[in-house]
Amino acid sequence: DSGVTQTPKHLITATGQRVTLRCSPRSGDLSVYWYQQSLDQGLQFLIQYYNGEERAKGNILERFSAQQFPDLHSELNLSSLELGDSALYFCASSVVTGGTGELFFGEGSRLTVL
């Protein structure tokens, strides 16, 4: 158990819909990262927050948005869903925002768009 909690574990929805994925980081971790994992693209970095502020942005689509709340939990919002958005979405947390800190991953949220 990494200490990172993600909900829901599985989600099935239709194209055009909007979903919210939730992440609670390990106790004491200020940084939260979101990654998308698919068979063809591997693990793709989406976005990072540190203590409520956006710190780094990766290959995140404009249809996707995220935020980190004062209690440090984070949400990833995916809208106007397309079939290609079907993937595993991972949240990870770390103590620091830079350097060579270890990322602790949650078990992921599997999104299926039909």
Add this chain to the structure above:
Amino acid sequence: TQLLEQSPQFLSIQEGENLTVYCNSSSVFSSLQWYRQEPGEGPVLLVTVVTGGEVKKLKRLTFQFGDARKDSSLHITAAQPGDTGLYLCAGGEVGSNYKLTFGKGTLLTVNP
């Protein structure tokens, strides 16, 4: 965008065999991490290497960071079924705000 190529993509071996998987890039990384991911779970960190030429050993696993910090290898001695999983390398970008770039992974199956 920095890319990490991992090879082989798939590897199926018998228990007791040795194996090496590779992680290569044309870019320099500030650090290199190896993770293992099992089905239904998130990746778990195995090791971090930060110095060119660095070698780290973790029981039967040996990790090496290339001298130029562009590549890395993971060698497993006497593989066991419990080593089965997806091995991912991840590079820390030089000069960025610590964005990890992941390779697509090597899926290792160790048959009893």
